[in-house]
Amino acid sequence: MELKEWATRILSADTLEEKLLSPDLLTDRDPGKPVIFNEPVRPAGMEFHKRTKEEKLPPFHLHKHEENRAICLHRFAGHELLAVEIMAHALLAFPSVSKSFRKGVAHTLKEEQGHVKLYMKRMEEMGIKFGDLPLYRHFWNHVPHLTSAVRYVSVMSLTFEMANLDFAPLYGRSFAAFGDEKSSLLMTQILEDEIRHVSFGYRWLNRWKGESSTWDYWLSNLSSKLGPERAKGQVLIEENRKKAGIPLDWIEKLKHTKNRPKNQKIDRT
Numbered sequence: 001m002e003l004k005e006w007a008t009r010i011l012s013a014d015t016l017e018e019k020l021l022s023p024d025l026l027t028d029r030d031p032g033k034p035v036i037f038n039e040p041v042r043p044a045g046m047e048f049h050k051r052t053k054e055e056k057l058p059p060f061h062l063h064k065h066e067e068n069r070a071i072c073l074h075r076f077a078g079h080e081l082l083a084v085e086i087m088a089h090a091l092l093a094f095p096s097v098s099k100s101f102r103k104g105v106a107h108t109l110k111e112e113q114g115h116v117k118l119y120m121k122r123m124e125e126m127g128i129k130f131g132d133l134p135l136y137r138h139f140w141n142h143v144p145h146l147t148s149a150v151r152y153v154s155v156m157s158l159t160f161e162m163a164n165l166d167f168a169p170l171y172g173r174s175f176a177a178f179g180d181e182k183s184s185l186l187m188t189q190i191l192e193d194e195i196r197h198v199s200f201g202y203r204w205l206n207r208w209k210g211e212s213s214t215w216d217y218w219l220s221n222l223s224s225k226l227g228p229e230r231a232k233g234q235v236l237i238e239e240n241r242k243k244a245g246i247p248l249d250w251i252e253k254l255k256h257t258k259n260r261p262k263n264q265k266i267d268r269t
Contacts, residue, residue, distance in 0.1 A: 003028045003106055004035075004095070007088035010109075011040045016130070019043070019084060020113045028102055031095030039140060040085045049134035064178045070126040072171060073183065074133045076190075077119035082139040083112045083156070089143065090152045097149045104200050111193050122186055145223035150208050154221035157201020159231045164194045165240035166233025191240065198244040215250050228257045 001023040013019045042048070057075055058068035087109040091102060120130045139160065146152050172187030202214070209217040219228060236255050242248075 001026055002030055003091050003102060004030065004032050006106075007091040008035070010088040011037045011085060011092070014041050014043055016043050016046070019081065020116060022110050022113050026106055028099055028106075031102070034095055035092040037089055037092065038143065039137075040089075042135075043131070045131045046081075046135055048137045048140070051134070051136050055134065060174045063174045063180075066126055066180070067128075069175055069178070069180055069183055070123055070128040071133065073119050073123050073126070073186075074128055074130065076171075077116055077123065077130055078135045079138065079160075080112050080115040080119060081135075082137075083160075084109055084116065086139045086143070086146075086152075086156060087112065090146070090149070090156075093146065094149045094152070101149060101204060104204075108197050108200060111197070115190055115193065118186055118189065122183060125182070142223055142225060145225070148221075150205065150217075151221045151223075153201035153204050154218050155223065155226065157197055158205065158218055159222065159226055159228075161194050161197045161201070162231040162241070162244075162246075163233055165191065165198060165244070166235060166237050168194060169237060169240070170233055170235065195240055195244045198241070198246070202245055214247070215253055228254060232257070 003026055006021070006023060006026060009021060010019055013021075039048075057072055058065075062068045063072070087105050090105050091109075094102075116130075123130060139156070142155055146155060168187045168191040172184045172191070175181075175187065176184035205218060206214055212220070222228070232254055236251075238251050238255075241251050241254075
């Protein structure tokens with residue numbers, strides 16, 4: 001199957017099975033012209049909801065209750081499905097970019113599909129099915145900014161996925177602390193994949209940066225809705241970034257980046 005057809009099917013799918021379609025053989029002989037999806041088709045019951053203040057993830061001390069751990073996994077599965085769609089969008093939006101880059105995005109997309117399936121399996125063991133709880137637009141809010149491959153890696157690989165280098169082990173440790181080794185091991189598996197995904201994004205950013213520093217080039221390609229603080233969790237775990245090939249000076253700058261006030265946009269003009 002051609003990457004173009006695969007990506008189109010994912011974004012047009014009204015069933016979860018089609019969203020998670022993962023052909024053994026993929027080709028890229030005819031990337032075609034750029035195609036932009038402003039929003040994906042979603043299966044019935046998995047439409048986007050506007051998140052309320054009350055719909056925050058359960059705090060860590062309440063992870064002792066299995067239902068709260070399942071709620072966390074449902075939210076994470078929602079993020080993974082969003083990533084699947086955004087990566088399909090990148091394959092359609094940037095047909096002229098390097099074939100090796102597109103191949104890497106396709107490989108990452110397949111791993112994200114695998115993550116959705118892993119979360120689904122674990123959630124069902126805990127009594128929740130994917131779609132039982134609200135799902136949100138999140139990553140799709142940034143699609144208007146994703147007008148180039150470098151903006152894609154800056155936002156997805158080096159911001160949202162990089163933040164998961166902190167969040168995945170943080171939640172994994174919390175689940176383990178309450179005796180949920182299955183969910184903890186799942187978060188460890190997700191972390192290992194996310195390290196590779198961040199590494200992929202950094203390598204391409206480094207190729208494209210020209211005379212700029214990678215840090216400055218990354219900042220210049222973030223949207224006004226995102227600050228660098230979104231690339232880390234409550235506690236920054238240096239070791240995971242080192243494994244991804246992120247240099248020490250970048251890690252130090254990120255470590256000392258302060259959160260900006262809510263709703264404050266960044267002027268990058």
